[in-house]
Amino acid sequence: MSCVLDVANVSVGFRQKGGVLPLVKNASLRLSAGQCLGILGESGSGKSMLCKAIAGLLDENFTVEGSIRFEGLQLLRQKPEKLRRLRGQKIGIVLQNPMSCFDPLYRIGEQMEETLAEHYNAGRRKIYTKCIEILELMRIRQAINVLAQYPHQLSGGMLQRVMIGLAVALDPVLIIADEPTTAIDSISQHSIMQEFVRIKEAGQVAMIFVSHDLGVLSRISDDVMVMHGGRVMEQGRAQDIFANAQDVYTRHLIEQHTAVMKRFCAAISPAV
């Protein structure tokens, strides 16, 4: 399998008065098509920062060192315009809060068309049919009606599905999902995770999936990376880490999770 993303020894820092505040220290990862890496960590652990560094979304207030190779191309110190082209076309990004990612003053259809027109060389009619295709792919029924609605008329789960649809629409090679299910109730969360699993199992894309919820990560990840305080605590196959974690912090997280799940399982199956 060819390696889509190769991140080596990346450190991210924040420039402030009297020096640089380190946010991520020496993170390395490799990813090939059809593979999903889950990044687990609590808030402030630097997991989002690492994702932003990979996507080139950090401005000059941040320092990024190391090497980020995407399909052999060095992304660090690349021209912003070139990076912008890459994002959307080759790298799809799904962010945490779907409610704040859409402009509340424009209809869903207009916003989708705008995004597609940016990267997709086709006439309006063709883009419109493409939009409907995307929504139908994301299993949103009555797609034509949804296109004419404003973001506040859709539920968080539906908006997030529109976002995921847009992210996969241009056949990206890499999808970065930064806490895509955090702000959403558990039923929508489940159906969104199914969309992600479906995309992953199609085998075309590499995926980075960030979450603080072990339950969600266990559903999708092949590999897991545990971050704490900007440092990578542990990295490896998902089953290995869930079964016997070496690091104390990782073990603590898994123990907490299994304690909660044990009570849940006891409640749903009294025979056990």
Place this chain on the structure above:
Amino acid sequence: MSVVLRAKDIRVSFRKEQQSSLFGQERQQVLHDISLDLREGECLGIIGESGSGKSTLGRVLSGLLKPEGGRVYLEGSDIYEKRSAKSKAALQHRMALVFQDYTSSVNPRFRVENIIGESLRIYRKAGGDCSHVRQRTYELLDQVGLPASFITRYPHELSGGQLQRVCIARALAVCPRIILLDEAISSLDASTQVQIMDLLSTVQKSLGLSYIFITHDLTSITYLCNRVLFFQHGRIVEQVDQISQLSSLQTAYAKHLLHSIMGLGVSDSEQEQADLLVSESEISSLALVNDARKGADSPQAGAVMAFSSKPSVVG
């Protein structure tokens, strides 16, 4: 066990955003005849998806929103009855609230000392005994597992979990009988959620409190609660009196909630069942959209936005 809080036939509706005529008075029913009992020393979970009216119910139970019909009895006395200011104050401090959005529920210019002190002052006004404010603040901080040195900190100098602990300390300051937790742990990350739930259950045991725990996450309900109500479209669709009997759920909605849990140790057959249920969820989400379209503007979403600005953001 005695009943500390009883709600009978609560009905709430809001005026619709968009009316068919200029001065129309069409209303959207948000809660339909809700009745519930909260017994002493128990934790009652209320679970439902966003827009199901569970937060509105929380507002009614805590005395913030007068219902159109029905009554709420707190230890036998009706909280929406007309009464003197003094007895009202005495009644009000029996119930305390903790909200989801911890940053917007504290004054950013207050130190921890003042945040808790404000509660203590109100408690004293209501006739409570509270002579040693500083001493009591230390006690409360100790109860929620924070060091005494935090007393001079500002909210922005605390992490989410720590600030939520301060909010719990503030709720405990009025010596309540009941604490209503409205999505109190939903915007914390998973490991902090467990810490806060552990804290809540130790506090409950030591003070003999009752909790009403509103959430959309079933795993935290099974971790903390004794009883659970399933809420959908402003109605209680199912009630489970023994949390260990959760497998005997009847309604499709409750089953669906149950099967959408992901985690280590959830068997594969559960997952398959969940996948099968997806077609049903598609129908229900479709129904939601249709409802929204009928009212032109989604009234449920409107209600949620107007009454609980909870931007649940986890960094």
